Amino acid sequence: MKKFGSLADFILEGNKHFLPALSIDNVVFGFHDNQLKVLLLKLKTINKWILPGGFIFKTEEIEDAALRILQERTGLKEIYLQQFHVFGSRKRNKQKFFKDLYKEMGIDLPDDSWILQRFLTLGFYALVEFEKVRPLADDLSAQISWWDVDKLPDLMFDHKEIIETALKDMRLKINHQPIGFNLLPREFTLKNLQSIYETILDRKLDRANFNRKILSYGILDKKEKQYTGGAHKAPYLYAFNKQAYFKALQEGLEKNF
C-alpha cells in the first residue's frame, strides 16, 4: 500500500483509491521438510492468525492486486496465482474486530468508515518456492510465518475455511496445474514430489507406482548428481523439463492420481 504514508492515511483515504467492499486474501503455499505449508500473519493485538490480504486499487486488475500484495509479503516477483472462490457471507462481521484493532493502535475509527462496511473477499492461492521467500509482516501484524497445512493455528474470521477451500480446489485441478513445478526448487527428489501429491490428495501413494507414473509423463530430467546428507541411500535428483511440462499440462496430464 505504497500510496499511503501512514496507517492513519490509509484509514482516512483508502476509500478514495480502493474498490469498495472488496478485499483479497491469499493462501500462499510453500513446501519444506516434505510438508506443505501456508504463510500466515499474526496480529499485533489478538492472538490469532490471518491470511496475507489487501485491497484492489480502482485502476488495477484484480490479479495484479493479488500479486502486489503477495510481493509485499514474500519479496517474490514471479508468482503462480490462481483465483478460486469468493467468500461473502454477511456473517463475516469484522466491525468490532477492526474498531478494537485500530483503537489499540491509537486510531479512532469513525462508525461510517469504509473499512467497517460489509466486505466480500476474493480468494487466491499462490504456489511459491519456499527457500526464495523472504517473509515480511505488515503494519497490523507482529509476525509472519509458515504453518503446516495440517497443523494450523487459531485463525481469524473464515480464514480456515478459505485455506480448506483452496486445498480442495487444488485437489480438483492437480492434473491440470503446474503444482510441483512452482513449489519445488530447481532440483528435487521424487520423494519430495510425492509428498506434495500426498498432502494435496490427502492420502498415501505407493512409492513404486508414483515414480513410474510421474516419470512416464516424460516431464522430468534425471540428474546424475545426487543428494547427500540423507541418512541412507542417496536418491537421484530431478528437474522439470519446462518445455515438456507445459506442453503436457496444456493437454491436461490426462492420467489421474
Place this chain on the structure above:
Amino acid sequence: MKKFGSLADFILEGNKHFLPALSIDNVVFGFHDNQLKVLLLKLKTINKWILPGGFIFKTEEIEDAALRILQERTGLKEIYLQQFHVFGSRKRNKQKFFKDLYKEMGIDLPDDSWILQRFLTLGFYALVEFEKVRPLADDLSAQISWWDVDKLPDLMFDHKEIIETALKDMRLKINHQPIGFNLLPREFTLKNLQSIYETILDRKLDRANFNRKILSYGILDKKEKQYTGGAHKAPYLYAFNKQAYFKALQEGLEKNF
C-alpha cells in the same frame, strides 16, 4: 429488484441498497432437443445479447442474490447454482453503454452515478430443467430466449468469455456435480444423458461404453415404461435414484469420463 418502483428509482436509489461495484451474471444452462442451451436476454436498444444479471443487496448472501435474479428470469425456485469465477478486468468499460442505454429510455444518467463506476462481476452457473422454465425479460430487455451453446449470438461485454469459462469449469467438475440430475426431467433416455456429457466434454462418446459406465454407478433406476414417438426402436426411460446419486457424488463418482 422488487424494492424499486421504477427504473428511475433503481438508478437513483440503487447505490443505497446494493453492494457497490459488484454485479452477478448467471449462465443458465438448460437441455432440449439433445442440445445444451443458455438463457440470454436481448437488449432493447442494441442488437446484442447479455446474460441475466443483477446486483447484491447489502444485507443479502451472494448465493441468495444469484437465486433471486434467477427466479425473476426463470420462475424457478429451487435451482442448482455454482459460483465459478470473478471477472474483473478494468477494460470491461460499460460507461458509454449505460449512458446510451438509459438515455434511450428517457433517463439522463449523472456522470457520477453508481452504475457508471468500475464493476466486477461474479459468475455463477445454474443447471435447470428446460421445460419448467418460464423465461421472463427484464426492464432493459426486449426478449429472452434459449441459445445453443455452440451457436451463440453476438454478446455484450465479456459475456461470451463468461459462458466459455463456465463450460470449462463444468468440464472440470463433471464427475463431482449432479449435472444430469438438474438438467433433465424426471425421466429421460440414456441418449439424452450422453448428449449432455458429450456437449460438456466436447467430444463423442461410445454409446455402449457410456451406457455401461453410467449404469455401473448404480444411480439410475430403469423404468419399464417406454418412450414412444421416436422414429425407431423405443429406448428405455431412466430416472435418477436420488439417494444413491447424492451418496455417490459425495464420494466423487471417481471413475472419470
Place this chain on the structure above:
DNA sequence: ACAAAAGTGTTCTCGCTACACCCATGT
C-alpha cells in the same frame, strides 16, 4: 552387519476401447 530408504520388477485385476452383433419399430 544391519537398518533405512531408494530403485526396480512382477503379477493380478479391472476398466476402457473398439467393434460386432442382435433387437425393436416405423416407414
Place this chain on the structure above:
DNA sequence: ACATGGGTGTAGCGAGAACACTTTTGT
C-alpha cells in the same frame, strides 16, 4: 423388408494396486 437407432457381448490392451526383491549408504 429395410433402415435406423437401441441394447448388449466380447477380445485386447493398458493402467493401477499390491507387494517382493535388490541396491545403496550411514551407523
